[in-house]
Amino acid sequence: MKINFLLNGKETEIEIEPDRRVIDLLREECGLTGSKECCGAGECGACTILVDGESRLSCLMLAAQLEGREVITIEGLAKDGCFHVVQQAFVDYGAVQCGFCTPGMILAAVDLLRRNPTPSREQIREGISGNICRCTGYQKIVDAVYFASLALQGVN
Amino acid sequence: MLREPLTVGMNAPRADAFTKVTGKEQYAADYYPPNLLWCGVKRPSYAHALIRSIDISRAKEMPGVAAVLTHKDISGSNRLGILEKDQPVLAEDTVRHYGDSIALVLAESRYTLQQALELISVEYEPLPAVFDPEAAMLEDAPVLHPGRKHAFLETEAGVAWLEDDGALVIVASTQTPFRDRTEISHALGIPSCRIRVIAPYLGGGFGGKDGITVQAFLALAAQHSGGRPVKMWYSREESFLAGTKRHPAILKYSLGCDQEGILHALDCRIVMDTGAYASLGCEVLALAMEHAGGPYRIPHASIEGIAVYTNNPVAGAFRGFGAPQAHAAIEQVIDELARIAGFDPLEFRLKNAVSRGDTTPSGVTLTQSTGILACLETARDSAAWRERERWESLAPPFKKRGTGIAAINHGIGYGPVIPDNANAKIELTGEGRLIIYAGVSDMGQGNAATYLQIAGDILSQTLDNMELVLPDTAQTLPSGSSSASRTTFTFGNALIGAAQALRKRILERASLLFTYQFFEHVRAEDLGLVPGHVRHIPTGREIHLSFVSTTMDQSERTAANSYTCPVNRQKPPTGGSLRIHGYPHRVYSFGVNLVRLEADILTGEVTVCDFIAFTDAGRIINPELFDQQVHGGIAQGLGYTLFEDFLVSEGRILTGDFGAYILPTALDIPDIQSIAIPLQEEDGPYGMKGVGEITINGAFPAVANALARVCKTRISSGPLTAEKVLAAISRNEVGKNR
Structure with a gap:
């Protein structure tokens, strides 16, 4: 079937089997390999994307579900060559090691900060608890999200 | 920070972070x-x-x-x-x-x-x-x-x-x-x-x-x-x-001390299930045996080890490489012996810990920096340790609190048999940029970024003016595996030589160029490298590195250096059949882990409240990357201590995905306090040792020792799940005496 959706700000029309997973559509048809697949079962969060601004697991979504939606992947988060505040914070606070969880983790954090712009560290831990990281022990990720929330509030 | 020349010791940003946060970095899977x-x-x-x-x-x-x-x-x-x-x-x-x-x-x-x-x-x-x-x-x-x-x-x-x-x-x-x-x-x-x-x-x-x-x-x-x-x-x-797994191990220990609390004898047996194929089973076992007696002086030691083929999944290398299993045993036995003999567990370790010049229970003479005493003393003086009894007494209703420690060591590098060798290459391009050819994989630990930092320090260059070529057998030089806590240690040493050689060549050629410009002899000593340029210090005149590059052909623009780590040539008695791949090591990192935890006496659930890691991994090239290793190693250690249970029945895996095999999330790992005890190690680049694996060795025994205080008994097999903790608490009716 033919589906139409907004992908990283661009009107996109794709001819695709309706039961194709969104993660495969993004990676194999659109060449957007920033969304990672690590478990294929909705357990790890590495394939997180934003659908109409809310975080969704692209390994559990089918292509047809994107019809008429707005999709943001990690590739579409930076604007005009400038990192999103959360991306910059991940660099600045050492939240990246192997980086395979990073795209999903950043998008989960963006969604968290949209819902709660002033989270406590504990609320950040809860907000990213659906995203597994095997390298960092999460501490520097929590730091990054916390300082990103301050930056978004205009606190330096 | 990108405009500043990189310097060893600074929190230089990781070059790979920029491409990883945008999804641009292309992994093999991509x-x-x-x-x-x-x-x-x-x-x-x-x-x-x-x-x-x-x-x-x-x-x-x-x-x-x-x-x-x-x-x-x-x-x-x-x-x-x-x-x-x-x-x-x-x-x-x-x-x-x-x-x-x-x-x-x-x-x-x-x-x-x-x-x-x-x-x-x-x-x-x-x-x-x-x-x-x-x-x-x-x-x-x-x-x-x-x-x-x-x-x-x-x-x-x-x-x-x-x-x-x-x-x-x-x-x-x-x-x-x-x-x-x-x-x-x-x-x-x-x-x-x-x-x-x-x-x-x-x-x-x-x-x-x-x-x-x-x-x-x-x-x-x-x-x-x-x-x-x-x-x-x-x-x-x-x-x-x-894929391979961490070796399941059965460890049996007997340990004895005298009335003064001085350790005298250790008798232990380690059986490892290596599964259907050897992989690195013999080598993992040898490392477990080398670390079997921990960082202590125990003059009489018998250490037996056996690696066994079974029809189970294949076991192989996993961060720690046998040492976590050994430390899980010796550090619990040390605690038990201290309790039975009536000594404070930390003082007991202090009495027996090795210092430089001592011999470990596996017969290794320590000739290099040995920071276990410094780690123990720092831990002893910490508020968390001094005030532990008061903290434990303030447990909320239906909770019991415990404090535990573990003292650990970890051998660095390949050891005496396989040469621990790396070959670094660095190139000045025609545009005046620097390329570092890294022959060792970066699996996420940031060693590639550290190579930029080392080269940037020696050549006074910014991150903007340097790039990396990641391992490629057609472009980079053989430099061994990304493993054994050696990745920065060995390649870093090789890179220092290569970068210094290129620096010398650049300054010599620049001195000729300045000489032509000034019509008088300019000495290389009067020149300095600054970002993108060579500067004549007395006059402040600069020439761009691309201009210097025109005075060289391709072979001269590239400098390579080979480095092989010195080894420990001791021949400790091994009984003959031990494959002495890594044993004995020359350089060791050391550490003490201190845990404060709370156990729920109604459910057995364990909450790790505080975790402090005192780590002697030598001097530190990048403090942020050092802490990344400390945090990450401990998180993996806590995962395998409390949650992760690789269940196999008749060779079939019962926990075969992330739904059944429980990994720690952000809610399960506390903020970790990382305290470096950065002793200078003469073998290491800039005095460093290795920090990749020492960080995973202590979590299990430290938590087990804290839980033993809570449960008044020991749980004899890992992981230390809520079910086992609850059973242990009930067995001793600790709950009733709340």
Whole structure:
């Protein structure tokens, strides 16, 4: 079937089997390999994307579900060559090691900060608890999200 | 910070972070060459069986299937193995565990691939299997040849293709690109010089990509794909099934001290289940034995170790490489002995801890920096330790609190047998930029960024003016594996020499250029490197590095340096049959872990409240990357202490995915306090040692020791789950005395 959706700000029309997973559509048809697949079962969060601004697991979504939606992947988060505040914070606070969880983790954090712009560290831990990281022990990720929330509030 | 020349000791940003936060970084799993074929493997239905026949005809005829291959299509030895060549690429007449490989299918799509794998029918004759390592040593045990999962996020992945001249190119998620080439050559009969292995940044490794995973399948497939590129990417379930694991171990310890609390005798036995193939089983066992007595002086020690083949999943390298198992035992026994003999557990360790010049229980004389006493003293003086009884007494209702410590060490590098060697190369380009050719994989620990920092320091350059070439057997020089806490230690030492040589050459050529400009002799000593330029210090005049580069040909623009680590040449008595691969080491990192935890006496749930790591891993090149290793190693350690249970029944994995195998989330790991005790180590680059593995050794015993205070008893097997904690609390009716 033919589906139409907004992908990283661009009107996109794709001819695709309706039961194709969104993660495969993004990676194999659109060449957007920033969304990672690590478990294929909705357990790890590495394939997180934003659908109409809310975080969704692209390994559990089918292509047809994107019809008429707005999709943001990690590739579409930076604007005009400038990192999103959360991306910059991940660099600045050492939240990246192997980086395979990073795209999903950043998008989960963006969604968290949209819902709660002033989270406590504990609320950040809860907000990213659906995203597994095997390298960092999460501490520097929590730091990054916390300082990103301050930056978004205009606190330096 | 990007405009500032990089300096050793600063929190230089990781170059890879910029491409990783935007999704631009291309991992092996992210390669999709046009017109590719997907490859997959048929796995057996038995843990141990003879293969009577393999019928591939129906799979082969299926539309969309390009090829179905068996061992008959292999012209080499069909034997993989890092040291012990005992693992077939594709099984011949026998399968020895559920993760073995029987046939390789190449198909147009993943969907077709799965269907074709189902269509392969195999006739088996089941053989008696052995799953208990103790039983495997009985005389009437079946002859086979004669736990825990890494859970890296990027499962085993790669692509391969043949170049026009027939040379094979493999892009894979591997810790060992150069060694892989040799292994593939041996197994498949392809000359090593016709194989090129490229290792992009890995999405985690932790030892699980130390050696061949998908590489041999890819190489074989590329030879039978009709010129098309091939791709393979394990599902999580297949990664659990076929990948290596941490060695399950049975450890029995007896330890004795005198009335003064001085340790005298240790008797211990370590049995490790290495599964169906050797992988690095003998070497992991040797490291466990080397660390069996911990960082103590124990003059009389008997350390026995046995690695046993079973029909269980294959065990191999995993961060810590045997030392975590050993420390889990010795550090609990030390605590118990201190309690029985009436000593404070920390003072007891202080009385017996080694210092430089001492000999460890495994007979290793410590000639290098030895910071365990400094770590213990710092821990003793910490508020968390001094005020532990008060803190424990303030437990909220239905909770019990405990404090525990563990003292740990970890050998750095390969040891005396395999030369611990790295070859660094650095190039000044025609544009005046610097390229560092890193021959060692970066599996996420940030060693590649550290190489930029080292070169930037020596050549006074900014991150903007430097770039990396990641491991590629056609471009970078052999530098060993990303493992053994050696990655920055060994390659860093090689790189210092290369960068200094290039620096000297740049300044000498620049002095000629200035001499022509000034019409008078300019000495190299009056010149300094600044970002992008060489400056004549007395006048402040500068020339761009691209101009300096014009005075050199390609060979002169490149500097290479080879470095081999000094080794410990002691020959401790080993009883003869021990494969002394890494043993004895010369350099060790040391540490003390201090844990404060709360156990719920109604549910057994354990909450780690505080974790303090005191770490002597030598001087620190990048404090932020150092803390990344401390945090990450401890998080993995807490995972395997409290949650992760790799359950295997009759060789079959019961916890085969992330739904059943529980990994710690952000809610399970506390903020960790990392306190460095940065002693200078003369062997290490800038005085460093290695920090990758020392960080994972202490979590289990520290938590177990804290829980022993809570439960008034010990839990004899890991992980220390809520069920076991609750049972231990109930057994001792600790709950009733709340």
